[in-house]
Amino acid sequence: MRIGILGTGTVGQTLGSKLVALGHEVVLGSRSKGNAAAGDWADRNGPRAQAGTFAEAAAHGELVVNATGGTVALSAVELAGPENLAGKVLLDVCNPLVFSPTGELTLDPVNDDSIGEQLQRALPQTRVVKALNTVNVAVMVDPDRVPGEHQLFMAGEDTEAKAQVTALLGEFGWPAGRVLDLGGIDAARGLEMMMPFWMRLMRHYGHADFNYSIRTAN
Template sequence: MNISILGAGRVGATLAKALADKGHAITLGHRDPQAGASRWQGPAVQHASLADAAAASAFVINALPGEAALQALKALEAALQGKVLLDVANATVRTADGMPGGLLYPDSSLAEQLQAALPQTRVVKALNTMLFTVMAAPHSLATPPTAFLSGNDAQAREQVKALLGELGWPAEWLLDLGPIESARATEAFILMVPRLIAARGFKPFALTVAG
C-alpha cells in the first residue's frame, strides 16, 4: 500500500521505517525534502514536500508537531480530500523546558480540529498515548499496551486497525472508542507525561486498560 507520512521527526521516522520494512511504499513529507533526504538513515523511501506527500497516497499519517499540525494540514485540504488521515500527534502548550504544559485545544482536541478543518477527509486518532518507540514495537513493553482509536468513519477506523496489526498490535490490544470527540480523553493523557518522566526517567511507556 502507498502510505504518506507528514513529518520526519522521531515519530514520523519510526513509523516510516517500520512500515517500509513491511513492504509498504512510503512517501515521507518534509518541510525541506532535500535536507531530509540527506539525513535519512533507513530503508528506501520517497522524500517529498508536505504538499507532494499529501497528494501521493490515499492513506496519510500526520506525524507533524501537534502545535503546527492544524495550520499545516488546513493548507493541504484539497490534497487530503477523500483520504484517511491517521493522526498520531498531541497539541500542547509547551513549557520553557519544552515539556507539555497544557492542551492547545482544552475544550476540544487536535483530532476534532483537524476533522472540522478537513470535512472531506476521514480522520482517525490513534497511537498518541505512548512513547514513539512503542508505536511500532508494542511487544517491547512487559505489560501489553492499549492503542485507542477515535474517528467518525467506521471503515476508516477498520483500515487503521489493519495497519496497526502490521505494526505488531494484536486485535485485543486495540480499543475502539468511536466518534472523534473521544480523542479529547486520549489527548489529555499527554499532561501526565512530564510526571511520568520525572518519576521513572525517559523510558518507553504506554497507557494500558486492564481487565
C-alpha cells in the same frame, strides 16, 4: 500500500522506516523541497522510501499520517492540500504540547477541543482517526518493548477508516483486541489530555518504555 507521512522528526522517520520495512511505499513530507532530514531518511531506507513536500506526501498516500507537532498540524495539512487528502484516512498521532520557557507543559487546545477535532473540521472530506499518541514512538512500532497486555486507544467518526487503521496497527504488532475504540473524534480530547500524566510517568520511571493496561470485570 502507498503511505504519506507529514513530518520529518523522530516520529515521522520512525514510523516511515517501520512502514518501509513492512513493504509499504512511503513518502516522507516536509514544508519545503529538498529537506535534508527527509532526504537522509530516504537514502537510508531504500527504493520504497522517498522524500517530498507535504503536498507530495499527501498526494502519494492512500493513507496519510500526521506526525507533525500539534501546534503546527493545521498549517501542515493546509500546505498538504485538502484536495490531496479528500476521501482518505488521516491517522493523527500528534499531541498539542506547549512548553513554557521554564519547561512547564501545557496543552493547546485542551478540555473543550482537540487537534484531532480541529483537523476533522478543517478537512471535512477526510476521515481523521486519532491513535498512537499515548505511547512513545519506539513502542508505537514495537509494542513488545513493554511486556504483558497493554492497549492503544482510537477515536474517529468513520468505522471503515478505524478498521483500516486497526489493520495497519496490527502490522506494527498491535492485535485488534488491544486497540480500544473510544468512539467519535471528540474522544481525542481525553487522549490528548493524557499526555501531561504520561510525561510525569516518564520522569518517574526515567524512560519511555511503558504503556497503559486497562482491565475490566468482564
